Amino acid sequence: MINNDILRRIRFIFDLSNAQVSSIFAKANAEVATDKVIAILKKEEEEGYQAINDTLMCQFLDGFIIHHRGLQEGAEVPKPVKNLTNNLMFKKLRVALTLREEDILAMLALADFNLSKSELGALFRNPDHKNYKACGDQVLRNFLKGLSIKHRGK
Numbered sequence: 001m002i003n004n005d006i007l008r009r010i011r012f013i014f015d016l017s018n019a020q021v022s023s024i025f026a027k028a029n030a031e032v033a034t035d036k037v038i039a040i041l042k043k044e045e046e047e048g049y050q051a052i053n054d055t056l057m058c059q060f061l062d063g064f065i066i067h068h069r070g071l072q073e074g075a076e077v078p079k080p081v082k083n084l085t086n087n088l089m090f091k092k093l094r095v096a097l098t099l100r101e102e103d104i105l106a107m108l109a110l111a112d113f114n115l116s117k118s119e120l121g122a123l124f125r126n127p128d129h130k131n132y133k134a135c136g137d138q139v140l141r142n143f144l145k146g147l148s149i150k151h152r153g154k
Helices: 003-013 018-027 034-041 054-069 086-096 101-110 117-123 137-152
Strands: none
Touching: 003 034, 003 054, 003 137, 018 034, 018 054, 054 086, 086 137, 101 117, 101 137
């Protein structure tokens, strides 16, 4: 999925203002002014659209974790990764929202998407693990759809 689309969906689901999105970036040591947030949130065909790279998206997700859970005492803001995969985005959203396996499966079911516990577990494994499975766009899209239904209704 396109990072901008994921950010737009998260913003919609949690009803975040542009200033709130900017402050979430700031929690992860990324200075993103409100006017840049507006450009990032535009659709590809709109004038002034600005793509968000993996590093900046990772900083947003780290800021989102800090926004929801706070920063552990003595811990530092993690360094952003340069290559953000769907698996890592899914994992960061899971951590931010303190979701358990059952919660995620219930949200996927809200979006009429079925996944077994073992398939879900494979998405959160280390990429070097023999049972690791890459998270496809369809799984992430349906998770965000289920999250939207849960938080905002149909």
